[in-house]
Amino acid sequence: MATVAPPVSFDNTAVAFSTRTDAELYKMYALFTAMNSTTLVKTGERFLHFAQRLHLPVRFVLKPTIFDHFCGGECLSDVDKTIRELAANNTGTILDYSVEGAGTEQSFDATRDEILRTIGKAKDHPHLPFAVFKTTGLVPVSLLEKVQQGKELSADERAAFERGRDRVNDLCRHAHSSNVRILIDAEESWLQDTIDNLAYAMMERYNQQKVIVYNTYQFYRHDRLQVLQRDYENALSGNYHLGVKLVRGAYMEKERERAQEKGYPSPINSTKAETDQLFDAALRFCTEHLDHIALCSGSHNEQSNYLLLQLMEKHKIAPADERVYFAQLYGMSDNLSFNLARAGYHVAKYVPYGPVEKVIPYLIRRAEENTAIAGQSSRELTLIKKEIERRKQAKG
Secondary structure, X not given: OOOOOOOOOOOOHHHHOOOOOXXXXXXXXXHHHHHOOHHHHHHHHHHHHHHHHHOOOOHHHHHHHHHXXXXXXXXXXXXXXXXXXXXXXXXXXXXXXXXXXXOOHHHHHHHHHHHHHHHHHHOOOOOOOEEEXXXXXXXXXXXXXXXXXXXXXXXXHHHXXXXXXXXXXXXXXXXXXXXXXXXEOOOOHHHHXXXXXXXXXXXXXXXXOOOOEEEEEEOOEOOHHHHHHHHHHHHHHHOOOEEEEEEOOOOHHHHHHHHHHHOOOOOEOOOHHHHHHHHHHHHHHHHHXXXXXXXXXXXXXXXXXXXXXXXXXXXXXXXXXOOEEEEEEOOOOHHHHHHHHHOOOOEEEEEEEOOHHHHHHHHHHHHHHHHHOOOHXXXXXXXXXXXXXXXXXXXX
């Protein structure tokens, strides 16, 4: 199999926006212009929190704008159109049920059942390479935190935690029997050790032959490279494969505020440059150890994506090697996703879905992320403008 890396340019807007009509491009331009304003995003965030508390009807505002851009639909069947559109760009879909539950046993069971349906849909589907879940959708947050603190659980709490662990196992077991890879999302640091331990147990059980279960490492945390290296050694000694999803992270402000409030050292890197260096070091480590690692690189950073291409070429890892996936969020960085996919690399988009009113927390995070990531909205705007101009010139 050829391992020569085909040329990839993330500036190729003709590929990035090949499925977008002129009207859709102008709509995207308006949306990212709004998200490029910190003041506008903060105002919108306060309004959405207020509307959520009072159950105000915000659907008519959100559905045709930010929801349609960042979400695939309101229910599982709605997402079929998005799956087809991404498949037309040789890009897979990761069905991400983005409803944040009520924290009751009933809601945990409902979330498990919905994710089981996504696994069932992904089974034997050529364009659904992964399933995904958040552990806090299956296990009470209070118990995840209490277990991490080493506090003794009451009999009722132990039973509740066991039920949560069973839900996690239900998903991983079903993914294994269906031959569907499954990603366990990273969460806040005061829960993450408990989530990690659940993930390790699932990997030891289901990653014997190949990687089915992936754990997520947030590299805005300064200790994650050492954790990744330790986990690799543990996987070797435990005779299982390590599933690794790398991201920079999603809870930075919350982490810093909590550390300051409670008086402990922040787990977050002091600069973005440190995060970038650690993330890239993790890419190097994973590509050097693909004998027992499968990698999903979840990054919107162009330099990190170029680096992974270079590392794959250096280590003679073919673009079509199943052990390496690139991943981005739906509605963002199509210049990365579609140009990588066009060149034959494995690429998948996280596609959230759920009722409009119930995915408001997710939509708020997307708006905040586009404002917080240095130049993210500006980069999207630049690419959209470039494509609009290219089309004007092409029409003469």
